[in-house]
Amino acid sequence: MIANPPSSPAAPTAASAAKRSPLAAKAKLNIGLVGAGRMGIAYARYLANRVPGSTLYAVSDVRLAAAEAARDECGAAKAYADFNDLLNDKAVDAVVVMTPTKLHKEVVLAAAGAGKPIFCENRFRSDSTTPWL
Ligand SMILES: NC(=O)c1ccc[n+]([C@@H]2O[C@H](COP(=O)([O-])OP(=O)(O)OC[C@H]3O[C@@H](n4cnc5c(N)ncnc54)[C@H](O)[C@@H]3O)[C@@H](O)[C@H]2O)c1
Numbered sequence: 627m628i629a630n631p632p633s634s635p636a637a638p639t640a641a642s643a644a645k646r647s648p649l650a651a652k653a654k655l656n657i658g659l660v661g662a663g664r665m666g667i668a669y670a671r672y673l674a675n676r677v678p679g680s681t682l683y684a685v686s687d688v689r690l691a692a693a694e695a696a697r698d699e700c701g702a703a704k705a706y707a708d709f710n711d712l713l714n715d716k717a718v719d720a721v722v723v724m725t726p727t728k729l730h731k732e733v734v735l736a737a738a739g740a741g742k743p744i745f746c747e748n749r750f751r752s753d754s755t756t757p758w759l
Contacts, residue, residue, distance in 0.1 A: 649719055649743070656683035658712045658742070660733050661724035662696040663687070665747075669722055674700035683719075686712040709733055713740040720744070 641651075649655060657673050657680050659666055666687070674682040684704035687693040693705040706712045713721065713736055721737040723730055723746035730748050737744045 652719065654679060654681045655719040656681060656717050657720055657722055658684040658686065658715065658718035659696070659722045659724060660686045660709045660712060660737075661726075661729075662689075662692040663724065663726075666724035667692075667696055667699075669724055670696045670700045670702070673722065674702070683717060684712050684715055710736065713737055713742060718742060722746075 659670055659673065659682060662670065662685050666685075670682055670685060673680050682696075682700045682702045684706065685693040685696045685700075685702055686706040686709040687696075688707060690705065690707040693707065696702065697705040703717075704712070704715065706715075709725075712718060720743040721733075723733045723737065723744060725733055727749065730746055734744055734746050734748075
């Protein structure tokens with residue numbers, strides 16, 4: 627005899643997703659990229675063209691010309707020289723950190739303080755005294 631299958635939970639809806647997290651209900655996340663160097667421009671292109679759930683919204687680089695070039699090439703809306711301006715931009719939903727490794731900590735902590743979800747390729751160490759190298 628085959629038992630009746632357990633009733634499946636209700637399929638997630640946009641409304642239930644929005645209740646869990648306002649970001650989950652968005653069709654596209656506005657990504658803010660910090661650091662438009664060698665890897666940053668590669669990420670900018672991926673985020674703009676190859677990640678269906680995201681759009682590259684803003685780019686920050688201390689070399690403003692690099693931020694502006696990435697913005698223009700990838701169709702982003704904003705370019706900032708100071709990453710704090712990007713973090714203070716309420717339209718930025720999440721942050722990708724592509725600064726040099728030694729600057730990860732400063733940017734990641736500031737982004738966390740601003741309440742933004744973060745992606746950062748960081749080399750963590752098991753040595754707890756120097757976890758940010
Ligand atoms: N997946 C991989 O194969 C790979 C390889 C190398 C690096 N990476 C990651 O990419 C990161 C960056 O490496 P890269 O080779 O692109 O370095 P890079 O030096 O080419 O680029 C870093 C950029 O950050 C900018 N920058 C510096 N300070 C800044 C600040 N305060 N605010 C905003 N921008 C700032 C610089 O002007 C530069 O344009 C690394 O730390 C690492 O996380 C990944």
